[in-house]
Structure formats: structure tokens, C-alpha cells
Amino acid sequence: MEVIVMNKLKVAVALGATCAGCDVAILDLNEKILDVIEIVDFVFWPTAMDFKLDDLKALKDGEVDVGLYHGAIGTEEDEEIAKILRKKSKIVVAFGACANFGGIPSLTNMPYESKMFDVVYKESPSTSNPEGTLPQKETEIEGTKLTLPGIRKRADSLNSVIDVDYYVPGCPPMVPLIEQVVDVLRVFVEKGTLPPKGAVIAGQDTLCKECGRTKPETISYKEFVSPQEVKEIDPDLCLLSQGILCLGPATRSGCGALCTKMNVGCRGCLGPTDKVDDHGLKMISALTSLLEVEHEEEYTEEDFDKLLEKIPDPLGTFYRFTYGVSMISKLHPDKEE
Amino acid sequence: MNQELNPNIVTIEPVTRLEGLAKITVLLNDEGNVKDAFYQVVELRGFERFVQGRPIEEVLRITPRICGVCPIPHHLAPAIAADRIYGVDPPKTAKLLREMMALGHIVHSHILHFYAFALPDFALGEKKEPGTHNIIGLAKTFPDVAKAAIKARGDAQKIQAMIGAKATHPVTVIPGGISKGVTKEDTEKMLEMSNNIVEFGKLGLKVFEDLVVKNKDQMALINSDAYKMDTYYMSIVGPKNTLDFYNSQTVRVIDSKGKEFAKFESDKYLDYIDEHVEPWSYLKFPYLKQIGWKGLVDGPNSGVFRVNALARLNVVDKIETPLAQEAMENMYDVLGGKPAHHTLGFNWARLVEILYCGEKMVELAQDPDFYGPKFREQLSKDMITGEGVGAIEAPRGTLYHHYKTDKEGKVTKANIIVATTNNNAAICLSVKKAAQEMIKKGQYNDDGLNKIEMAFRAYDPCLACATHAMVGQMPLKVEIYDSKKNKIRELTRKL
Numbered sequence: 001m002e003v004i005v006m007n008k009l010k011v012a013v014a015l016g017a018t019c020a021g022c023d024v025a026i027l028d029l030n031e032k033i034l035d036v037i038e039i040v041d042f043v044f045w046p047t048a049m050d051f052k053l054d055d056l057k058a059l060k061d062g063e064v065d066v067g068l069y070h071g072a073i074g075t076e077e078d079e080e081i082a083k084i085l086r087k088k089s090k091i092v093v094a095f096g097a098c099a100n101f102g103g104i105p106s107l108t109n110m111p112y113e114s115k116m117f118d119v120v121y122k123e124s125p126s127t128s129n130p131e132g133t134l135p136q137k138e139t140e141i142e143g144t145k146l147t148l149p150g151i152r153k154r155a156d157s158l159n160s161v162i163d164v165d166y167y168v169p170g171c172p173p174m175v176p177l178i179e180q181v182v183d184v185l186r187v188f189v190e191k192g193t194l195p196p197k198g199a200v201i202a203g204q205d206t207l208c209k210e211c212g213r214t215k216p217e218t219i220s221y222k223e224f225v226s227p228q229e230v231k232e233i234d235p236d237l238c239l240l241s242q243g244i245l246c247l248g249p250a251t252r253s254g255c256g257a258l259c260t261k262m263n264v265g266c267r268g269c270l271g272p273t274d275k276v277d278d279h280g281l282k283m284i285s286a287l288t289s290l291l292e293v294e295h296e297e298e299y300t301e302e303d304f305d306k307l308l309e310k311i312p313d314p315l316g317t318f319y320r321f322t323y324g325v326s327m328i329s330k331l332h333p334d335k336e337e
Numbered sequence: 338m339n340q341e342l343n344p345n346i347v348t349i350e351p352v353t354r355l356e357g358l359a360k361i362t363v364l365l366n367d368e369g370n371v372k373d374a375f376y377q378v379v380e381l382r383g384f385e386r387f388v389q390g391r392p393i394e395e396v397l398r399i400t401p402r403i404c405g406v407c408p409i410p411h412h413l414a415p416a417i418a419a420d421r422i423y424g425v426d427p428p429k430t431a432k433l434l435r436e437m438m439a440l441g442h443i444v445h446s447h448i449l450h451f452y453a454f455a456l457p458d459f460a461l462g463e464k465k466e467p468g469t470h471n472i473i474g475l476a477k478t479f480p481d482v483a484k485a486a487i488k489a490r491g492d493a494q495k496i497q498a499m500i501g502a503k504a505t506h507p508v509t510v511i512p513g514g515i516s517k518g519v520t521k522e523d524t525e526k527m528l529e530m531s532n533n534i535v536e537f538g539k540l541g542l543k544v545f546e547d548l549v550v551k552n553k554d555q556m557a558l559i560n561s562d563a564y565k566m567d568t569y570y571m572s573i574v575g576p577k578n579t580l581d582f583y584n585s586q587t588v589r590v591i592d593s594k595g596k597e598f599a600k601f602e603s604d605k606y607l608d609y610i611d612e613h614v615e616p617w618s619y620l621k622f623p624y625l626k627q628i629g630w631k632g633l634v635d636g637p638n639s640g641v642f643r644v645n646a647l648a649r650l651n652v653v654d655k656i657e658t659p660l661a662q663e664a665m666e667n668m669y670d671v672l673g674g675k676p677a678h679h680t681l682g683f684n685w686a687r688l689v690e691i692l693y694c695g696e697k698m699v700e701l702a703q704d705p706d707f708y709g710p711k712f713r714e715q716l717s718k719d720m721i722t723g724e725g726v727g728a729i730e731a732p733r734g735t736l737y738h739h740y741k742t743d744k745e746g747k748v749t750k751a752n753i754i755v756a757t758t759n760n761n762a763a764i765c766l767s768v769k770k771a772a773q774e775m776i777k778k779g780q781y782n783d784d785g786l787n788k789i790e791m792a793f794r795a796y797d798p799c800l801a802c803a804t805h806a807m808v809g810q811m812p813l814k815v816e817i818y819d820s821k822k823n824k825i826r827e828l829t830r831k832l
Contacts, residue, residue: 019404021402021405022404024449025405030487030491031484034765048453105402107682112389116383120385124621126623128611134616135616135619136616141617146362146617148617148618148619227511228423228512228514228713235517261502262516262517263509263516263517312391312392312747313395313747316395320399323754
């Protein structure tokens with residue numbers, strides 16, 4: 001990509017439906033944040049600094065060199081802010097799992113039998129609500145109307161509403177990935193060059209390549225067990241071969257294997273690798289092929305269904321962070337609360 | 338500048354540097370005095386629904402995403418609930434490691450609030466241009482303090498990450514323990530960082546002494562009636578009513594005179610706390626069940642209570658670590674006794690707690706069981722009791738997670754009362770009280786409006802948590818209506 005470079009980069013950090021963990025992740029550069037300030041001017045970062053949306057709006061179109069967006073698109077306001085960021089920025093980066101794939105908030109896109117308002121305001125055991133009061137978009141108090149905005153019904157990825165130049169996955173992006181972003185920015189400042197459009201700033205292999213655990217030639221397991229039910233977790237052996245569900249074979253590397261190093265199975269917050277569209281389907285096919293190797297024969301759909309039945313929450317596990325961009329989510333109709 | 342009431346709607350400096358999603362509506366009477374004020378939380382996410390059907394050990398990995406600023410309490414409270422679902426008491430090493438995470442987390446969160454959000458307001462003087470009143474502005478004016486704050490917070494985050502794999506969105510705590518222990522080498526590093534946090538804790542109190550306690554105007558503000566409120570206070574306490582964030586499940590409530598009103602185990606919380614629903618806010622209003630909901634009023638006949646740093650110190654009889662105990666005594670001497678009702682005193686209490694956490698973390702790292710081979714129990718599905726409550730002192734106060742599961746350990750019902758929700762009624766009252774003091778006979782100015790906002794901000798309200806929502810774009814908005822129902826003033830925080 002070719003972009004005209006300023007001396008110091010103007011960076012904006014905007015947000016949608018987010019937990020603010022991505023902001024904290026940037027702060028976790030700690031002392032290095034002072035180095036960042038040497039090459040970057042933050043022109044907008046409402047969580048950490050005293051900016052408002054009008055400050056972003058007041059900038060010229062294309063005046064921001066790099067616009068980071070974290071959080072999912074959950075409301076019309078999120079979408080509007082994303083569009084303003086796009087207009088003001090030469091480069092837009094989807095930062096974190098929510099902006100990349102919908103993230104944990106997109107679990108709300110799944111079909112549920114219960115209604116959120118009933119769960120929170122009527123069925124909650126600590127709630128005393130004999131009259132069944134529910135929050136209203138308009139409440140009149142002595143002639144004055146108090147208003148509340150409507151509640152969103154789904155959360156989507158950033159690229160569902162605007163064109164995105166680069167992707168930094170992770171929940172939140174880990175410090176090594178953010179340092180990679182800083183390196184990209186530094187090269188941009190010094191040489192004016194950028195990675196090819198659409199690049200994912202993270203590892204290019206699967207997590208298995210960087211996990212460091214020994215993988216036996218055949219991975220043998222009859223069923224998956226919860227981590228608390230395992231007698232002892234071998235710290236050096238592949239977790240899948242110990243029956244601990246791990247999304248490593250389907251997930252992008254780059255995190256430094258933080259979770260698996262601590263005996264914890266990957267849940268895929270970096271999303272799939274470049275060639276894969278649907279993270280959960282990739283994981284299911286990875287499991288199938290591992291099983292086929294093990295059984296040296298075609299694994300029937302029925303056999304596979306049996307295995308899946310033993311995974312208590314396959315959708316919420318295989319699509320923990322990517323449900324918002326999954327193929328299966330497109331089968332679910334939107335429902336109003 | 339003072340202005341007369343007029344029908345113009347003016348947008349002034351937005352409220353920033355807090356976790357968003359609220360608006361404040363002020364209604365005036367014919368005389369132009371404040372008739373009522375409403376603090377409305379305008380977002381809801383409903384984590385209680387979307388954890389349904391998921392295994393309890395996976396819920397521990399989902400609920401931290403309620404809030405990226407305080408993910409550790411949302412990992413640990415459901416973990417305690419999960420221990421109880423299995424009816425298991427984790428080994429000592431696991432408890433020490435979990436407590437280390439909890440305390441490291443308090444240090445991180447309190448530093449973030451005090452140094453990044455609160456300190457720039459009174460350390461940097463009048464605000465001149467956007468982008469200056471923040472931690473970077475602070476770094477320019479007080480470079481040594483800012484650097485020390487960055488380092489101490491960074492160390493606190495590193496300690497959490499050494500135990501939890503990641504400080505933001507930890508993953509290692511499992512029902513019955515923790516997935517991996519730490520090494521001797523890790524422990525030595527944590528001890529060194531904890532010692533540094535003690536030093537930093539002392540520095541923070543000195544900075545506060547110099548900038549606030551010795552400043553007459555600041556103290557007059559802290560002591561003014563606009564920022565005092567007569568409520569009950571709630572906190573978890575250790576044995577002998579000591580300050581405790583993780584270990585104990587005993588919750589104590591005192592009245593505004595300091596007398597014990599209730600003491601109960603967290604799994605009995607439903608006997609003591611009820612939540613009220615108002616149609617004009619997505620956030621519920623917890624209150625003391627025995628007293629009942631009497632509306633948004635303070636005083637001994639109202640069930641409104643407060644949590645968070647100052648509430649904790651009000652509730653405890655003693656802090657076990659010497660430096661923090663001394664700092665607490667000094668604070669109450671200056672504030673005129675215990676309990677203190679000073680809403681702006683929350684910041685001071687946070688600094689006392691940073692020092693306590695540092696001292697306690699040093700103790701933990703020196704415990705011979707801190708590293709060792711036994712950090713988890715092996716559990717089985719036949720142990721599952723089907724229900725568990727876990728409570729913890731999160732940075733912003735008492736947090737309850739309550740789950741029911743099927744016999745496989747899949748969640749069927751979840752109920753979460755977070756710290757900021759516990760303070761909801763109190764925040765409403767504080768805002769109204771400040772508004773009544775700052776707007777009289779239709780006279781108000783920007784400074785007064787900002788002081789209304791300070792009442793709100795003192796609670797460090799984390800609305801991402803409170804609504805189980807993702808922090809977001811919804812504004813904090815202050816709307817003022819005259820007696821003719823005309824909107825006469827609006828302050829917005831668009832982001």
C-alpha cells in the first residue's frame with residue numbers, strides 16, 4: 001500500500017461493543033508506551049484520554065494515519081463511529097477478537113430459548129419485581145420523558161460495515177502482537193512502506209507450531225474431559241492427546257502459546273489461519289482427521305456425532321470468538337428482544 | 338461563567354476517562370432549584386443469559402469478558418462458585434496463587450483509576466485543550482510519579498499474568514484449584530515486584546498528602562455536604578473483621594454509625610439483598626432486604642448501601658498489615674472518624690488499599706506453600722451439587738456470582754450482582770445531592786456541572802461490569818429540564 005507519511009503518525013483509537021480490555025492491552029506496553037509516543041500522536045482515544053467524538057469529527061478526511069477500532073459492531077452508533085473512523089483514517093486496523101470476528105459479544109447472536117429481559121428483570125432470584133417492571137424506551141416522570149436507547153440484538157465484526165486494511169486478532173491482542181504493530185508503524189514512519197492490504201498482524205502458522213508440547217504420532221482419545229477431572233496434566237504432552245479440548249490445530253499462532261503453556265486448552269481467540277474461512281468447521285475437520293488417522297479408516301458421520309455429543313457445548317467452544325462471522329450464524333434469523 | 342436559565346441547549350466539555358454508558362437528567366422546579374435528578378444506565382448485555390448451557394469451567398473463561406478493566410474478579414468469583422458446585426476446598430497453594438492474582442488486580446485497577454482518571458483533574462489545574470488532561474499530560478508535569486505509576490501497574494499486571502497466563506482475561510483458574518503452579522524463580526520475581534509496590538503505595542499516599550490533604554480548597558470540597566451521604570456499607574471481611582479481598586466468604590454490613598447491621602456467608606446473599614427495577618434505567622437497584630426499598634433516599638430507614646474502597650475500610654475493624662493500618666488511621670483522623678461518609682474519600686481509600694495489597698502480596702510470596710506440587714484437586718461429575726455462590730471484593734466493591742447447574746455441570750441459571758450495581762442507588766443519590774448544591778435558583782456554571790460529574794466519578798463506576806455490557810459508545814449525558822419541561826441544558830459525552 002502507498003500512503004503519504006507524516007513525521008509523527010496520527011493515531012486514533014475508537015471503540016464499539018468492547019470490554020475495554022484492548023485499551024488495557026495497549027497500556028500493558030508499560031514503559032514502552034513512552035517509546036510509542038515518540039512516533040505517535042494520539043489524536044483520539046476516549047478510554048484513556050480526554051477526547052470526544054467531536055474531536056475526531058473535526059479532523060480532515062484522511063488526516064488520521066492509523067485508526068484502530070476495537071469492539072464489535074453492536075449498535076447503530078458503533079456503525080456510525082466506525083464509518084467516521086474510516087473516513088478520517090488512511091489506514092483502518094481491526095484490533096482484537098471482537099472487531100475481527102464479533103468475539104465473545106457475538107455469542108449473543110446464538111438462538112436462545114429465554115428472553116434476556118425475563119432472565120435479568122423477572123427470573124433473577126435476587127430481584128424483587130412483583131409488578132413485572134421492565135426498562136422502557138420512554139418513561140414519563142411528572143411530565144418529563146426519560147428515554148433509554150433500544151437494546152441491540154447482535155454483535156458483528158468491523159468489516160461487516162466498513163473496509164478494513166489490517167487485522168490484529170487476540171482477546172485482547174497480546175503484547176508481542178502489539179509490539180509487532182509498533183514495528184509496522186515504525187517502518188511506516190521511516191520508510192513509508194506497509195504490509196499488503198488485508199494482512200493479519202500475527203503468526204501465519206497454527207498454534208500447534210508454536211505450542212512446544214510433544215505431539216505423539218497418533219492422538220488417541222475416546223472422549224474429552226474437563227480440565228478439573230484430569231488426574232494430572234502432563235506439562236509437556238499435547239493437550240488433545242490427554243483428552244483436553246484444545247483449538248490449537250485450527251487457530252492462528254502468534255500469542256506465544258500463553259494458555260497452553262499453563263496447561264489450558266486454546267479457545268481460539270486469534271481466529272483461524274489465512275486460508276480458513278470458518279474457524280469452527282476447521283476445528284471439526286481437524287478433529288475428524290486426527291481421529292481418522294487414529295482409526296485408520298473412514299470415520300462415519302454417526303461416529304463423529306457421538307464424539308460431538310460428548311462435547312458439552314460445541315457451538316460455544318468451537319466458535320467461542322468467531323461466532324459473529326461463522327457460516328452457522330447466518331442460519332439463525334435475527335430476533336427482537 | 339454563571340448563566341441565567343434560558344432555553345438554549347449548550348454542549349460543553351464531555352465526561353471522559355471513565356467506563357461509559359450513563360446519562361444524568363436533572364429536573365428543576367419553578368424556582369430553578371433541583372427537584373429531581375436521574376442517573377440512567379443505558380445499556381444491557383445479559384451475560385446471565387449467554388452463559389446458559391455452557392459448562393461451569395468454560396463460564397470462568399467467558400465471564401472475564403464482562404470487563405477488560407476488572408477481568409480477574411470475574412474469573413475468581415465464578416471460580417469460588419464452581420468450587421462450591423463441586424463441594425471442594427482448593428489446596429492451600431491454589432488459594433495463595435488466586436489471592437495473589439486478586440490483590441495484583443486491585444493494584445492495577447486502583448492505579449488506573451487514581452493516576453490515569455482522577456489525579457489529572459486536581460494535579461494539572463484548569464484544562465486548556467483536549468488531549469492534555471490525562472496520564473500523558475501527567476507524565477509531562479509529574480514525570481517521576483507517572484513513571485512510578487506505570488511501572489507499579491505494569492508489575493501488578495505481570496504478577497497476574499505469571500499466574501493467570503494473561504492479566505486481561507486470565508484462563509488458569511479451574512474448579513478445585515489452578516491449572517499450573519509457579520516456580521521458585523517466578524516467586525522470587527513476584528516478591529521483588531511486590532516489594533516495589535509497597536514503596537509505590539507509600540509514594541502514592543505522600544502525593545495525596547501533598548496535593549490534596551495540604552490543600553485547603555481540595556479538603557473543603559471533600560468535606561462539603563454536597564459529597565456526604567448517610568448510608569449502610571457492605572464488604573467482605575476476614576476473621577476478626579479484617580480487610581480481605583479473596584479468602585473470606587463472610588459479608589458484613591454496618592449502619593452509618595458504624596454498628597454491625599448484618600453478617601452473613603455469601604451463599605445466603607439472597608436473604609439479605611434484593612434488587613429493585615425502575616423503568617428508566619437498565620441497571621437494577623440492590624438494597625438491604627430487611628429494610629426494604631424505600632425509594633431513592635438515604636438515611637437509616639432506607640435500604641440503600643454502598644460498596645467500594647471507602648465502604649470496605651468503613652466496614653473492617655482492622656487492616657492486618659502495619660503500614661496500611663497506619664495509613665487508614667491517619668485517613669480517619671483527617672476525615673473526622675469512622676465510618677466516613679465522604680464520597681470523594683473513595684480515592685484516598687484506594688491509595689490505602691494499594692499499600693495493603695503490596696504488603697499482603699509480599700507475605701503471600703514468602704509463604705512456604707506459595708509454590709508447590711499440590712495446586713488442584715481432581716474432581717468428578719458425581720461430586721456436583723448443582724449450585725454455588727462465589728463472592729469477592731472487586732476493585733469497585735462486593736461482587737456476587739451465583740450459578741445453578743445440571744448434573745453434568747452445565748449452567749442452567751446464572752445471577753450476577755456486580756460492584757457498580759450495588760452502588761447504583763448511592764450513585765443516583767450522590768448525583769442528586771451534588772446537583773442540589775451546585776444548581777440553585779437557576780444559577781449554575783460549567784464548574785458546578787463538572788462537580789456533579791465528580792460525585793458520579795468518585796465511585797469509579799464500571800458500567801461495562803454493571804450492565805454486563807461491553808463498554809461502549811453510549812454517552813454520559815447530563816440533561817437539565819426547567820419546570821416547563823423544556824430542556825435547557827445538555828452536556829454530552831459522545832464516546
